[in-house]
Amino acid sequence: MQDDKYRIKVGLATCGIASGAAKVYQVMQERLKDSKLKVERTGCLGMCYNEPLVEVIEAGGQSYLYGNLEPKDGLRIIDEHIGHGKPVVELLVLGQEAETDDQNFLEKQHRILLKNCGRIDPEEIQSYIDADGYKGLKKALQQMTPEEVIEEIKSSGLRGRGGAGFPTHLKWSFTRQAGGTQKYIICNADEGDPGAFMDRSVLEGDTHSVLEGMLIAGYAIGASVGYVYIRAEYPLAIHRLKIAIRQAEARGLLGEKILGSDFNFEVIIREGAGAFVCGEETALIMSIEGKRGMPRFRPPFPAQQGLFDCPTSINNVETFANVPRILNLGASTYNVLGTEESKGTKVFALAGKIKRGGLIEIPMGTTINEIVFDIGGGISTGKPFKAVQTGGPSGGCIPAELGDTPMDYESLKKIGAIMGSGGLLVMDEDTCMVDVARYFLSFTRKESCGKCTFCRVGTNQMLKILERITEGEGREEDVDLLVELAEKVKAGSLCGLGQTAPNPVLTTIRYFRSEYDAHVKEKYCPAKKCKSLITYEIDTTACTGCTLCARNCPVDAITGKKKEVHKIDPLTCISCGLCVNSCKFAAVTVDSKPRQLV
Ligand SMILES: Cc1cc2nc3c(=O)[nH]c(=O)nc-3n(C[C@H](O)[C@H](O)[C@H](O)COP(=O)(O)O)c2cc1C
Numbered sequence: 001m002q003d004d005k006y007r008i009k010v011g012l013a014t015c016g017i018a019s020g021a022a023k024v025y026q027v028m029q030e031r032l033k034d035s036k037l038k039v040e041r042t043g044c045l046g047m048c049y050n051e052p053l054v055e056v057i058e059a060g061g062q063s064y065l066y067g068n069l070e071p072k073d074g075l076r077i078i079d080e081h082i083g084h085g086k087p088v089v090e091l092l093v094l095g096q097e098a099e100t101d102d103q104n105f106l107e108k109q110h111r112i113l114l115k116n117c118g119r120i121d122p123e124e125i126q127s128y129i130d131a132d133g134y135k136g137l138k139k140a141l142q143q144m145t146p147e148e149v150i151e152e153i154k155s156s157g158l159r160g161r162g163g164a165g166f167p168t169h170l171k172w173s174f175t176r177q178a179g180g181t182q183k184y185i186i187c188n189a190d191e192g193d194p195g196a197f198m199d200r201s202v203l204e205g206d207t208h209s210v211l212e213g214m215l216i217a218g219y220a221i222g223a224s225v226g227y228v229y230i231r232a233e234y235p236l237a238i239h240r241l242k243i244a245i246r247q248a249e250a251r252g253l254l255g256e257k258i259l260g261s262d263f264n265f266e267v268i269i270r271e272g273a274g275a276f277v278c279g280e281e282t283a284l285i286m287s288i289e290g291k292r293g294m295p296r297f298r299p300p301f302p303a304q305q306g307l308f309d310c311p312t313s314i315n316n317v318e319t320f321a322n323v324p325r326i327l328n329l330g331a332s333t334y335n336v337l338g339t340e341e342s343k344g345t346k347v348f349a350l351a352g353k354i355k356r357g358g359l360i361e362i363p364m365g366t367t368i369n370e371i372v373f374d375i376g377g378g379i380s381t382g383k384p385f386k387a388v389q390t391g392g393p394s395g396g397c398i399p400a401e402l403g404d405t406p407m408d409y410e411s412l413k414k415i416g417a418i419m420g421s422g423g424l425l426v427m428d429e430d431t432c433m434v435d436v437a438r439y440f441l442s443f444t445r446k447e448s449c450g451k452c453t454f455c456r457v458g459t460n461q462m463l464k465i466l467e468r469i470t471e472g473e474g475r476e477e478d479v480d481l482l483v484e485l486a487e488k489v490k491a492g493s494l495c496g497l498g499q500t501a502p503n504p505v506l507t508t509i510r511y512f513r514s515e516y517d518a519h520v521k522e523k524y525c526p527a528k529k530c531k532s533l534i535t536y537e538i539d540t541t542a543c544t545g546c547t548l549c550a551r552n553c554p555v556d557a558i559t560g561k562k563k564e565v566h567k568i569d570p571l572t573c574i575s576c577g578l579c580v581n582s583c584k585f586a587a588v589t590v591d592s593k594p595r596q597l598v
Contacts, residue, residue: 004059006037006082010074011053011118013044013204014236015197015358021052024074028054031078043205045118047105048358050093053118056081067093067102101377105356108374110337110345112325113318114361117205122240125247128208134253136327140216141261146176149220153323155331157343162188162279162316163391163421164496165342165409171313174303175221178311183223185214186307186314188284189230189237192276193392194443196423198347199317201359203230203237206321207244211267213320215258216327218265221313225266229284232271241269276393276447280495281306281314283449294449295495316421318347338364342408346419352389352426355380362407369403372426383428387511391420393440393447394500396507397433416507418500432529433512434519437505438466444501455498458489462505471532474520483509522594531575534592540565542587549579549588 010016010025028039045053050067054077057063064087066077073091080086092098094106121127128134140149154169175183187210191199203210214226230238245267248254256264270288277283278293285307287293306312322344326334335343342364348371351357355377362371368388372378379385385400390407396417398405405411412419427436445459462485465478486502493499509516518524525533538549538558543565550558550566557573560566568579568588580588 004036006059007040007057008037008077008082009040009042009055009057009118011043011045011051011055012041013117013201014234015044015048015201016051016053017236019051020070023071024052024054024069027071028074028078031075037082041121041123042119043117043122044201044359046109046114046201046359046361047093047102047356049356050102053093055118056087063095064092065094065098065102066091102356104377105358105360105375108366108370109361110363111361112329112334112337112345113202113209113321113347114205114359115325116209117201117359120206122205122207123243125208125244125251128206132328133208133324134212136324137212137215137219137253138259139327140219141259141263146220146222149216149327150176152331153220153326156326156334157331157338157341158319158322158326158334159342159409160316161318161322161346161421163394163418165419168315168319171303171315172217172220174301175223175311175313178304180310182225182308182310183221184307184310184312185218185221185223185226186281186284186288186312187214187226187228187317187320188279188281188314189228189234189317190272190279190284191231191234191317191421192274192279192447193394193421193423195349195351195425196392196421197349198359198422200234200237201349202317202321202347203234204240207237207240208248209321209324210317211241211244211248211254213315213323214267215254215265216323217313217315217320219263221311223313224264225268227288227307228267228269229272229278229288230269231274233274238269238271245269275449276443277449277495277497280497283495284314285312292449294451295497297494318422339406339408339410341410346407346422348407348422348424350376350424350426352424353380353383353428353431354378354426364408365406365411367404367406368398371407371424372403376426379426379428381428381430383430385426386429386431387427387433389425389427389436389440389504390423391418391500391503392423393443394418394496394503395420395423396503397427397436397511398507399511402511416503416510418503430527430529432470432525432527433508433515434466434525435470435527435529437508438463438470440504441466441501444497448497448501452492452494452498454489454492455494455501458485458492459498459501461485462489462502466505469516469519470525470530472519472523472530474516476520478520479509479513479516518594524594525592528590528592530592534575534590535570536568536573536575536577536579537589537591538566538568539587539589542585544585544587546584548582548584552578552582554578
């Protein structure tokens, strides 16, 4: 075995670990314990659908990416590839000999922000420094005034990646211009959107890039303290942040007189309890101050009066991680990417009914169809593509017909959706859009802090209407009533939670009105998803009497002897769907029949 001929990397972000990568890492390390060759730790490469992932890089730079591994596969890679120079072809997902189309996942992406994720060791500062880490900070401190840094960010066109897309340079210059000597930087790592994992992945895979962005922002606005507000459900990201802070302090990159300059900066971690509303900046500030996380009226904006009443600039994880890249590349290189008003790239967490789900980075302006089909490989169920949900619970549902829409702030706004922080949920024809609206509203209703009446009462009333529609109790006037309530909740709510909570309802009504009408007027669910409107039956020609459905039914609604056709009692059936999943002969059918009401 030639120790200097290979490098072995194992993806050990939360997603990799959840799919068993830690065990693969452990057995590989064990097998190599007497060798000089070490197995390296890295973050998420983005191909979550192929995890656990192991990359073998040969001395000449040739890379072999192995996926969907079990511990025994890790050992095979060592024995056959490292030991005998023969790649294990059937385990390859990328590499010369690989017969997969996984290359497509990467080809339409443009990795600036994620360039280190899955490449460097996030727990080793030297690994980051070797990949041009802390060069941006050095440049800012040694060659630029704070005003020049803000000007560079302005030329780059960087807009906040936390959801609203506010120009970053404006926020920074407002905070710089505000009076007072004590100012703060806050990194918003709350990431409350269900289905979103961009910020966690960046923090786990390229931790120092976020710290470097915060340092540069601190220098630009004149702050000496930065807080990272991160949900406690992200223990690995917190662990890596703590390591990164310690290592940066030891290298003189955090603390007093950074890199020999007059700039001092410390970073403090504050763990949040995982409340969605605490991602809203004024609620977040309250939470750091030790108070109940509730939004307050603005103005004054945090840039004037924020944390402990001092001028404060709050940015998202991805926004900060972009900053060192912009300083390294130069604004003029960065701003050629993207569209006229939405510059650079955006990271998305691609999830739902998609073949290649994971973390992707694309130039702004890439279309929805390019993401779903070229990068994502199409619909995992093989059924027709129906819609995407952008922007999480506050976003909008975009129908497949609008798949040519470019993903940029303006284009999405025009069609009633928002970019949001980057959750991208793909749906196929089996998805009931009324039920989707009900699901997201049940989330926002539960997460409403209750401070303002429109949000507290309005979301509750809207949810009640949606529930009765999906239960087949919808009234003729309900859809119009929903629209009226939605407009009022949007206009009357104090913070972004209430102002955007109606978006999934409004967009599903706008693009899928016929589904609402079917539920209300015909008591029928076209997608066959709403439990109260569907019936389960056994196809007598397909049933073999294997008894599996009856054994799995939690309420004993299925009867029938072995090798005889089974029967479902509709009055006992709770429409849980376990019989459909357990039947090996596709003999259980689901139906929802339109009813002509008199
Ligand atoms: C209910 C609610 C939840 C939010 N959650 C987050 C979040 O989890 N992460 C985030 O960065 N921004 C979140 N935001 C947006 C922030 O309030 C804020 O605009 C953002 O952190 C600013 O950073 P940016 O300018 O870099 O985007 C949320 C806003 C609202 C109204």
